[in-house]
Amino acid sequence: MSEIAKTPKPPYYSVIFTSIRVEGEENSYNEMAQRMAELSAQQKGFLGMEHARSEGLGITICYWETLEAIADWRENVEHKIAQIKGYETFYKTFATRICRVERDNVFERE
Amino acid sequence: MSEIAKTPKPPYYSVIFTSIRVEGEENSYNEMAQRMAELSAQQKGFLGMEHARSEGLGITICYWETLEAIADWRENVEHKIAQIKGYETFYKTFATRICRVERDNVFERE
Numbered sequence: 001m002s003e004i005a006k007t008p009k010p011p012y013y014s015v016i017f018t019s020i021r022v023e024g025e026e027n028s029y030n031e032m033a034q035r036m037a038e039l040s041a042q043q044k045g046f047l048g049m050e051h052a053r054s055e056g057l058g059i060t061i062c063y064w065e066t067l068e069a070i071a072d073w074r075e076n077v078e079h080k081i082a083q084i085k086g087y088e089t090f091y092k093t094f095a096t097r098i099c100r101v102e103r104d105n106v107f108e109r110e
Numbered sequence: 111m112s113e114i115a116k117t118p119k120p121p122y123y124s125v126i127f128t129s130i131r132v133e134g135e136e137n138s139y140n141e142m143a144q145r146m147a148e149l150s151a152q153q154k155g156f157l158g159m160e161h162a163r164s165e166g167l168g169i170t171i172c173y174w175e176t177l178e179a180i181a182d183w184r185e186n187v188e189h190k191i192a193q194i195k196g197y198e199t200f201y202k203t204f205a206t207r208i209c210r211v212e213r214d215n216v217f218e219r220e
Contacts (some may be wrong), residue, residue, distance in 0.1 A: 102210055
């Protein structure tokens with residue numbers, strides 16, 4: 001996941017998920033995160049994902065074609081179970097922000 | 111910067127800056143990044159910043175009240191110089207995405 005997502009011409013949508021984890025539960029967390037990354041990538045309207053974590057702060061950004069695709073993914077049963085696990089076990093605090101990407105610009109060194 | 115930004119009720123704006131660095135130049139990069147974090151936080155309309163970097167991928171998200179505040183910050187002279195340094199020296203590739211935050215949700219463990 002350590003690449004810049006290749007997204008189409010705007011407008012499209014992003015979900016910014018920023019989190020601080022509870023300590024421990026490393027293996028079960030990583031397993032869940034990996035599974036959710038795979039599963040989200042199979043959803044209709046998925047455009048890409050970017051993720052980084054340092055100094056305790058995790059940022060995951062998912063890009064989507066439409067708000068409907070975001071709503072469908074939110075309601076996915078396996079994802080729902082992961083969300084509950086997130087509330088109950090994994091996260092000390094998190095924020096979810098749903099955005100409309102209005103403009104973008106990509107630079108690549110020759 | 112390793113905290114979740116405390117933003118007001120939407121709508122507001124986010125600039126998602128995703129980057130992969132050229133190797134080396136660690137000190138001068140960190141100095142510039144630190145200075146830009148301080149300087150952006152002084153701008154009118156600045157709401158907050160979140161940053162993480164791992165496996166080579168850096169994600170910095172700045173939140174702003176308006177598109178005008180984003181445009182003003184882009185035109186800031188010291189920031190312009192940093193942008194040129196970014197193109198010339200620091201980044202292998204990067205993407206900038208300007209978004210309107212439509213909805214958000216924050217969870218905090220009791």
